[in-house]
Amino acid sequence: MASATIPIQSTAGQPAWWQRKSVREGVWRGSVYLILVLAALVLVLPLFWLVKSALTPEADLFIYPPKWLPNPPTLANFRAAFAGEMFQELGAAAKMFNLLLYVRNTLIIVLGNIIFGVTISALVAYGLARLRFPGRDLIFYTVVGALFLPAVVLIVPRFVIFSKLRLTNTFWPLIIPGFFGYANQIFFLRQFFLTIPRDLEDSAYVDGCSTFRFWWRIMLPLCRPAVVVQVIITFMYHWNDFLDPLIYLGVKPDIATVQLGIIQAMDPRAVRYGVLMAYSTLLVIPCLVVFLLFQRMLIQGIVFTGVKG
Numbered sequence: 001m002a003s004a005t006i007p008i009q010s011t012a013g014q015p016a017w018w019q020r021k022s023v024r025e026g027v028w029r030g031s032v033y034l035i036l037v038l039a040a041l042v043l044v045l046p047l048f049w050l051v052k053s054a055l056t057p058e059a060d061l062f063i064y065p066p067k068w069l070p071n072p073p074t075l076a077n078f079r080a081a082f083a084g085e086m087f088q089e090l091g092a093a094a095k096m097f098n099l100l101l102y103v104r105n106t107l108i109i110v111l112g113n114i115i116f117g118v119t120i121s122a123l124v125a126y127g128l129a130r131l132r133f134p135g136r137d138l139i140f141y142t143v144v145g146a147l148f149l150p151a152v153v154l155i156v157p158r159f160v161i162f163s164k165l166r167l168t169n170t171f172w173p174l175i176i177p178g179f180f181g182y183a184n185q186i187f188f189l190r191q192f193f194l195t196i197p198r199d200l201e202d203s204a205y206v207d208g209c210s211t212f213r214f215w216w217r218i219m220l221p222l223c224r225p226a227v228v229v230q231v232i233i234t235f236m237y238h239w240n241d242f243l244d245p246l247i248y249l250g251v252k253p254d255i256a257t258v259q260l261g262i263i264q265a266m267d268p269r270a271v272r273y274g275v276l277m278a279y280s281t282l283l284v285i286p287c288l289v290v291f292l293l294f295q296r297m298l299i300q301g302i303v304f305t306g307v308k309g
Contacts, residue, residue, distance in 0.1 A: 047284065053277035054078065061273055077278035099279065101254070102261040109174045109245075109257065110238045117178030117185065118230050124181045125189035126215050130201065140190070146183035159247060171255065173248040174238075185230045192226035193219060228297040236287050258283055 053061060054077050056070040081099060127133075128140050162173040196219060204214045220227060242259040249255050256264055262279065291298070 050277055050284070051281055053274065054281045056274060056277075058272060058274040077272075077274040078282070080272065080275045081278040081282060097261065098253075099258075099261075099282070102256055102258040105171070105255055106239060106257040106259075108171055109241075110235055112171070112175035113178045113238050114231055114234050116175065117182055117234060118227065120179060121181040121185035121230065122189050122220065122227060123215070125186045126193055126219060128186070129190045129193035130198075130219075131211070143183050143186050147187060155243075155247065162248065168248055169250050169252055169255065170248075174241075174244055185234075188230060189223065189226055192223045196222055225297045228294050232290055232294055232298055235290055239283075239286060 052068070052070060055073040055075070056067075057074050057076070060067070060070070124143075128136060128143070158173070158177075159168075162168055162176075167173050167176075200218065201214060204218060209217075240259065241257070242263075245257045245260045246263075249257070249260060251264060253261070253264060262276075
């Protein structure tokens with residue numbers, strides 16, 4: 001009886017294992033992930049060092065070689081930041097530092113620009129995107145031209161205007177510009193409004209919906225990612241703004257913002273750097289929380305803006 005023979009498959013002509021497509025794709029994907037991880041570590045390192053310094057006792061901040069982890073960690077710097085003990089006592093040279101007051105002042109400016117600036121910008125953007133009226137294109141081109149105008153050239157004219165109106169040393173110069181909308185927000189939201197089909201608008205008008213009601217009840221919910229993007233950008237800009245408060249709020253400590261307060265109270269001879277790091281950490285936390293909460297909508301709003309369909 002003849003024994004059965006198993007056919008031997010020839011491997012001639014087959015690529016080596018390191019030349020296979022799946023291996024090449026795996027190596028390429030792994031390399032990309034490795035580069036992204038290294039880049040993320042480089043970007044996160046300053047934030048890590050900030051938090052680490054805030055948790056380090058004052059006496060251990062400048063030891064060499066530096067320690068990567070505080071040993072032992074302490075919350076004393078955060079307690080001192082909340083208590084206003086930002087600086088050491090220097091007799092008559094000691095200055096008051098009220099963190100909660102500065103946060104309140106900053107929130108007034110931030111909320112004013114979010115409520116008025118984003119709302120007015122959305123109204124103007126809707127009019128430029130959906131309504132037909134004489135001079136619409138000219139207004140839009142003016143808005144686009146304003147995007148190319150450096151903000152620094154407006155500092156002196158705006159200051160002169162608000163000085164004549166006797167509004168300096170108040171919050172109004174930092175909020176009133178939002179009453180007229182912002183060029184970057186108008187352009188951004190207009191591009192998003194253009195992606196909404198006109199059939200939806202026509203159907204709403206047939207059912208008796210007014211223009212304002214259609215904008216408020218239909219357009220804004222549909223364009224929520226774009227609106228959220230502008231809210232986040234507005235919050236981060238005015239929360240971290242230093243130049244405008246410095247120009248319009250002067251040196252009055254009771255209306256200083258979080259960024260301005262530290263400079264007004266700064267005394268190089270008396271800075272407690274551990275408390276300063278805790279103060280900086282507290283200022284970064286709101287921006288991180290806002291970004292993490294609305295990260296998906298932020299990315300969605302940026303991706304779909306300008307894609308007309």
